[in-house]
Amino acid sequence: MSRAQRKMDHIQHALTTGQVRQTGFDDVIFVHQSLPNLSTTDIQLNTKIGELTLSSPIFINAMTGGGGKKTWEINKALAEVAKICNVGLAVGSQMSAIKDQDEATTYEIVRKANPNGLIFANLGSEATVEQAKQAVDMLEANALQIHLNVIQELVMPEGDRDFSGALGRIERIVNSLNVPVIVKETGFGISHETAKKLVDIGVSIIDVSGYGGTNFSKIENERRTQRLEFFNDWGIPTAASIAEVKHAVPGTSIIGSGGIQKPMDIAKAIALGASAVGLAGYFLKVFMEEGQDGLIQLIHQTHDELRWMMTALGASTIEDLQQAPIMITGETYHWLTQRGVD
């Protein structure tokens, strides 16, 4: 099977089997405030992750990698949406374009379509410093995402089996690039142990990309005969992962992602400690079903609804929303209690 075909299979499975919705956000409840002392016109949605300023807390997270005409079309369309809605955009893994120059146009179109927008490059933790620089240059990227995807690789029949040395390679990249490095999971969540290791080597932005949304174990198992079913329920739910990481490394910028769909998920991710929120599978689904206009309308509506919620909570900024009082119940409460997060 060609790489382009495998990537299209990922998209297809991500839209169907891949979405599970067990993020833990249902366990998080905002405590109503009757005197917010704010007008809807006071709300500001701009935020910061590390040294980067974002005009919206939401961005389109990494998806389509690999070559092929379809990927080029999706990347172009998503870059246009990002420009119109003034949100950031991460591309999918650029390793194929680094190895095969013909595939670079699939990514370069993103910068062409959105010359001044916030764009994140993307590579796996097998990348070298030289490859990291190439990935950033290809897009004139504002940051580089390095993704961690051990479970996906293990379930993928043709996947990697050796995960040694990743932290050292990430450290060398952090020390060599002149743009920030975001280390992200791919749907299995970041634990506080992993977060501490990353911060110790100088990583200042972590995208938890937790369990509860796109599930790459299920997606890859669809392509196997002897399935590794036990990985289908593996992972740290997104709500718990954000709270763990916030508690362990409070000065580090956190991106909440993994199963985020509704404005309420976004508000809760921020109240748990995230400074920004990435959406991948859900935005892809809306785009495939309702096209560019459908996705643009959804992002506008999401911004509006976030403003209403922030008004009700008396939070005029994203920083205020991070301090909004919440109750944590159910499994997420038990998870956090046992993990020493109070």
Ligand code: FNR
């Ligand atoms: C992804 N994701 C991803 N992440 C990454 O860092 N590099 C990549 O190349 C890809 N490729 C990819 C393809 C497709 C089709 C999907 C749906 C997702 C993972 C993505 O960025 C995110 O971490 C997870 O999908 C969890 O978020 P959602 O989808 O639940 O919002």
